[in-house]
Amino acid sequence: MRLVCLNLLQVVAPPLVGLDIEQRKNCKPINDMILSKIRTVQPDIVILAANWLAYHEKEITEGVLSETLKTLKDAGVRRVVVFGQAPVWKLTQPSVYLMVWRRLDKTTERTKLYFDSNSVRIDNLVNKTVTSLNATFISPIKSLCNEQGCLLVAGQNIPVTGDRDHLTVEGSKLLIESSKSKIFDYSL
DSSP, X not given: OOOOOOOOOOOOSOOOTTOOBTTBTTHHHHXXXXXXXXXXXXXXXXXXXXXXXXXXXHHHHXXXXXXXXXXXXXXXXXXXXXXXXXXXXXXXXXXXXXXXXXXXXXXXXXXXXXXXXXXXXXXXXXXXXXXXXXXXXXOXXXXXXXXXXXXXXXXXXXXXXXXXXXXXXXXXXXHHHHXXXXXXXXXX
């Protein structure tokens, strides 16, 4: 049996190096501080996740995402894992659940109704950028959706998403459980 010791650090800021957002003055200094820490510690894995719909497509395909991945590799990070776009709903996901129930007169675990298809397009853009730079890509859409639609509930009927695009604790657990082999696979 092999024991693994993990030191974890979570930072909530746009995960893009050098991105300066006028309305969010603290993001760039936070990211600069984190990049300095990464250069010092040189972690084996760095995981990036964001609501990629909030960024311009050029920032994803040719701009700061590419630069961030290169910067992390240059800083000594062995593996960068990027989560793509989570499923986004046109209404809050609990409202989607209610609307589907009203429409079908029954509850359902999955639906395509009220799903924002831009989620898939952006997920594909992030995938293309990430894989072209030899980083690991994980698609929350592929993990949480299938041909019948995207999951609405996890566990004991707990919503997967608490609003339009933020995963609940249960939704996050479900995503990580389905992705852990890809996150921690050192043979890639």
